[in-house]
Amino acid sequence: MNKTVLPSELNPDPDGPLYVAQKKIYPQRVSGTFRRIKWILMAVCLGIYYFLPFVRWNRGPGLPDQAVLLDLANNRFYFFFIELWPQEVYYFTGLLIIAAIVLFLMNSLGGRVWCGYLCPQTVWTDLFYAVERAVEGDRRERMKKEAEGLTLQRAAELTLKHSIWLMIAWWTGGAWVLYFADAPTLMKELVTFQAPMVAYIWIGILTFTTYVLAGFMREQVCVYMCPWPRIQAALTDEWALNVTYKYDRGETRTSLKKAEQARAAGEKVGDCIDCNQCVAVCPTGIDIRDGSQLACIQCGLCIDACDTVMKKIGREPRLIGYDNDINIHRRMEGKPEVFRTIRARTVIYTVLIAVVGAIMLYTLSHRTLLDVNVLHDRNPLAVRLSDGSVRNGYTMRVLNKQGIDRVVSVEVEGPPSATLQVIGVEATAAERPTISIGRDQTLELRVLVTVGSEENLDKSTPVRFRVIDTKSGEVAAATDNFVTP
């Protein structure tokens, strides 16, 4: 549905400027179902973000007791019962894949759910608007005050607003750094100015970005900076539900009085009374009646605004609602509405999420806490000893991912006469070298395998190294080759 545009509304200069000034938006206060949903989701999202670092999780002595911690100094990521090492970064890949597909699934079901309710840009902008409204008043007041210019009271209000904004922004940056160190300790250090410089720098950066993005850039981020609206437009289909003005019901827009007269005379007029409430509440300053568009973050606030008006004038609510073009056309043709949630794409997305999730759960539950990697010497590949036997050298790395110190023995399987020696370690347990590894550590060992001259070996023979926990019996193994000169 395209509104006819009068030439006077257009950019009057044909050689118009290459850039336009940001049009300031004064969203009006609104209440209703979607506003309530947005408040609840904002509280949940911000609550998680601000308070998660303070959640404790006991991992035993010597290990951090913070539930979520990115320990960059020690290369560890802790997430409740999970502890990840740098080489397990693929779990993050899996999480990112799932996140992307969930985004696609939400999009094919309810359009830009992410943009409207969950995106940090939306959440913080919404919070900043709430502060603005509380301090400066609602839409009309703000527009009036802005037009009147600076008075003492206005200056005081602006100071208060920006102070609150900066405090929220500072808290946002502060919460961020708490994910990278023990939160209570870092808090204490921050207050006493004992914290590392990098913590203050990051708080500064995030205070700045939060303040600027949520206080000033706002909808500009969504319209000009964010790639998702462009990708979303390419990913959506005609069945996806979007915040839609049902023009089949709304047009022709007619004022309340004229509509009564027209209806009395038996003429057909639309339910839209052109009150512009949907425009007044919109946080990106658009008119939803122009149809689905890039700048619409689909927050649903126009639905609340329109419903309020419709209720007041005694008409059916949801003149604006989650709907799609297919149903608009069906209604215009007098057919019943159809909603198809189960479609090829929603099924595929769901299956993909399940598959990736299942793979991740499987690998997570089956990952070993004892691991070994072996690397054959490159130079020399093989050494002939004075009695004619052949020796190969390997670099072995044993990983103890458990929170306890462990004692492991090392053995080799391969040619029958193969003997194993670990440099700096005596063979003690049943003639196998035993090594102790500290909790949560890796140990690099130099391992030598010797095969007697009587054995007639191929140029390359597979050998298998086994590392065995002497207490629990847990085994980790790695395969390599034994090479002759």
Add this chain to the structure above:
Amino acid sequence: MNMADHAPHGELDKVTGRTTTGHEWDGIQELNTPLPRWWVWTFYATIVWSIAYWIVYPAWPLVKDHTTGWFNYSSRADVAVELAKLDAIRGGKMAALSTASLEDIQKDPALLAMARAKGKAVFGDNCAPCHGTGATGSKGFPNLNDDDWLWGGSLDQIMKTIRFGARSGHAEAHEGQMLAFGKEGVLKPDEIVTVANYVRSLSGLPTRPGFDKAAGEKLFTENCVACHGEDAKGNPELGAPNLTDKIWLYGSDEATIIETVTNGRAGVMPSWEGRLDTGTIKAMAVYVHSLGGGK
């Protein structure tokens, strides 16, 4: 593309109700969608930033030099600072390396790892030209991976060899020379052939047809046992190699052994005492010992 079909600039697009830029490609016109003004400001800001960067940091090449910037910043100086920090961190452990005994270094896993890492680096810088990066040696330069040692393979013996070298001129260097039996006229050419074949027989290598083993043994006993020992297993005090094993420094073929007996051998290894500090030499000794052949 046909830019010739230039539509009138600023024509009204009926579908969107917006003006166009006047650019047209195959009938498709471009809508005039102005950039937000802050975007342009951001662009100008980057220009200002780049000018500031030229002033603050070294940026412009001059004929022989370059502009140094306000703070005389240099990434090379940064590296020097970082290296100094690293030295400060390593200071304690390096001190431990030079004071701890070789056995203690080998017993302490942390010190052992440190010594092996350092030894490997220092070996690459100083020893690899002769012994090879993998310490595999070559003809005349011993392979340090195997268990055959001219001057002994214990930690202390390896350390001594590194410190003073062999025939290096240092007062405490390993000395010991193989006589040039042929050149000096001690043995006649046919006697040299005989003793060479006898030496080959000691490690089970095939001998020349008609070789007189008894004559060879007699020649060996008269001329060679003084250094190589009665069992021919060599003597690390003199650097005399074991002649019964499978490892040959110069080669085991008859011609090479004849050459060795005729001209003698006296390989030289330099002394590293004074050139490298004690901690470094210890690290190198531990590293060489850990290659696998250490006794």
